[in-house]
Amino acid sequence: MLDVRRLNLLRAVVTSGSITAAARNLGYTPSAISQQMTLLEKEAGIPLLERIGRGVQPTAAGRLLTGHADTISRTLAAAETALADLRAGRTGRLSIRYISSIGPTVVAPALSRLREEHPGVQIDLKLIDPEDPLPTADKDRADLTIMVGSGHSNPPGIRLVHLLDDAYCAVLPSGHRLASQRVFDLVELAGEPWVGSEPPGPCLVPIADACAAAGFSPNYVATSEDYATAQAFVAAGLGVCLIPRMGLGNRHSGVAIRRVRRPEPVRTIYAAVPELTLAQPALRTLLDALKDAAKEE
Template sequence: MLDVRRMQVLRAVVTSGSVTAAAANLGYTPSAVSQQVAALEKQAGIALLERVGRGVQPTAAGRLLTEHAALISKNVAEAETALADLKAGRTGRLEIRYFATAGASLVAPALVRLRREHPGVRVDLKLSDPGDPLPDVEHARADLALVVRPREQHREGVRLVHLLDDAYRAVLPAGHRLASKRVLDLTDLADEPWVGSEPPGPCLEPVLDACAAAGFSPDFVVESEDYATAQGFVAAGLGVGLMPRMGLRNRHPDVVVRKVSRPEPVRAIYAAVREISLAQPAVLGLLEALREAAAE
């Protein structure tokens, strides 16, 4: 295998026109330069220089290796520039996983800020509903994912950053007997038929846990995995429901929304990010933008 460092020494000799001039430019002794060229000729198995008067000129093989040495030097310089841009957050690519209700509330405003501060960074977004995006982060298929209260708080190489607590609200038909109350005890809904709006998983668990703490299990008569559809079922009088505030941004005109207490169900939303990705300015910028969006 040819030694790249020796190829650069050969290039210096060819461009300088002599071993002595190359040695002066490189800060070597002439004998050290001659030794490097001789060792490269041994590796190549062919003469690379020939004497012409007081100087030297490359053979065909010498010109070939000199041209490749120049390309290598150019590629290394480009790689160093690209690496510096990546480290500074001027370029790069981020793989992001998110769930539907976090899209408009958190992801969209965060990306506006990220693109303003890191315009050269490409962001690839993928909706994770209804799957669990944590394995994608853990196995380096994604740099960051938005998740809801994972039961496993520790994943190898993954940091969980708390963004916000999203409280659930009671959703009732507009003419419901409880609609006149501003705040409902959760037990007020114990004997009601329920419209489910969550698939099994971390978004349904806060509802079931809160109902269990209040001493009952909800009677789901309609199942839906979409907040807009669930609101339509509630508006039609098929039942009541609990839905997170972030899922109620587009409210059906024929439902009323009331705060719930004793207890108030809450889903905790986190950003799951690869520990190694925290060295990237763009990832840190996105985390800060998500925190800002969550605070608003």
């Protein structure tokens, strides 16, 4: 394999017209340049220079490699510039996976800030399956996956960054007997028919655990994996449900939203980030923006 440094020395010799002139321009001794040219000719398996008086001129092979040396030098310079831009966060690509319920309130404003501070970074943004977020984060190798904590250990090489705690609220028909109270104990809903608002998975765990702590299991008479549909079912009088505060951006006019306590179900939102990508400036900006957006909610 040809040595790139020696190719650059060959280009300097050919451009300067002699080994002595190249050595003077580069700050080397003529013998050091001659030694490197001898090694390069051994690598090439063909003479590259021929002496003309006190100088040298390239052979056909020497001219060929000199042209390639110039191309390689420009390519390496471009690569170094591109790498510097990537390190500084001026260019690159971030793949982001998120759950839909915090898209409008947290993800959107964070992406706006990312665009402002790193306009050259491309964004690959996709929804994830909330039922199994960590395997998705591990297999997809996204740069950042926003997910609900599941209580399971995270895959090796993945760091979980806490973003916010999102409390569940009771969603009641507007004429419900508890609608007049600002807050009530969760056990008050023990005998009610329930509308399921969450799919199986991490988002359902806080509801099941809180109800179990209050001494009952919900009696689900209808299921929906969509918060808007769940609210419509409640407004129609099918039952009551719990929806996280972040999922109540579009409230149905026929429901009442109330706090519950003893206990208050809470889901924890994390950003799952591969350890190797944490040093990227654009990713650090996005994490800071997500945390700031979460604080405002």
